[in-house]
Amino acid sequence: MRCLPRLMVAPNGARRSQSDHPALPVTDAEILATAISCQEAGADGIHVHIRDVEGRHELDTGHYRAVLDQLCDTVPDMYVQVTSEAAGRYSGAEQRTIMQVLQPAYVSVALREMVREPQDWAQAQEFYEWATSSGVEIQHILYSPEDVQWFVRAIHEQRIPGTHHLILLVQGTYAHGSQGRAYLEDYLTELGKADGMSFDWMLCAFGQQETESLARAAQLGGKARVGFENSLWNMDGTLAKNNAERVREVDTAIKRAVQKTI
Incomplete structure (x- = not known):
């Protein structure tokens, strides 16, 4: 059965730059160095965004292949996942085509971006059927309990094939951090309505409550995605030195949270 890594680092994302934090990796060399330091800090997976020469979010097959090859050589034991995120630059059709050409082993895909209109x-x-037949593992990004309802309905209607799915639940937003976030239990209640289905789920959380949220996810049987894509802040409110510091803090918090449930 397919499974996600225990602790994935998302070190840069599509929107933040080094004006937000000087240690946010933008160049290929910085991404590779971050992968090494985060693996040493406890991460067993990395969610990779690449940037063009101007530092903008990019979906480019040649560039992606070069970075993936370097990561395979540098951190061969890490789960390396690419993003298909549009970030205002790519249409759904472009996202699908690029991923079909790249054929990555692991990719995150937002249902909202694949289906922007009913048509x-x-x-x-x-695309979902192609991924299944091609051995491309999709982690489905769901931004709210309502997204989870929509996703469950889609798999029951066989619009998304399979009986076991990899999920990323998202708490909070870029604009508002953790303010107004839905309860994690509300997402899980909706997942529980998927009869005959199983899920390997992971949480990412925006804002200063990232560590607390990810520890709670571990207590409930989930996995964690941490890093500067979602938060620059440690649990005590201080600005993190780098992604490895965030990985180290969350790794410790998860281990403590899980120990309490034993």
Whole structure:
């Protein structure tokens, strides 16, 4: 059965730059160095965004292949996942085509971006079926309990094939951090309505409550994604020195949280 890494680092994302934090990795060399330091700090997976020469979010097959090859050589034991995020630059059709050409082992895909309008379902379903038949493992990004409802309905309707799915639940937003976030239990209640389905789920959380949220996810049987894509802050409110510091703190918090449940 397919499974996600225990602790994945998302070191840069599509939107933040070094003006937000000087240690946010932008160049390929910085991404590789961050992967090494985060693996040493406790991460067993990395969620990779690449940037163009101007530092902008990029989906480019040649560039991605070069970075993936370097990561395979540098951190061969890490689970390396690419993003298909649009970030305002790519259409759903472009996202699908780029991923079909790249054929990564692991990719994150937001349901909201694959199906922006009801008429997008035909192409989206073809993409999900292609991924299944090609051995490309999708981690489905769900931003709210309502997204989870939508996803569960789609798998029951067989628009998304399979009976076991990899999930990323998102708490909070770029704009508002953890303010107004939904309860994790509300997401899980909706997942529990998927009869005959199993899920390997992971949480990412925006804002200064990232560590607390990820520790809670571990207590409930989930996995964690941590890093500067979602938060620059440690649990005590201080600005983290780098991604490895965030990984180290969350790794410790998760181990403590799980120990309490034993």
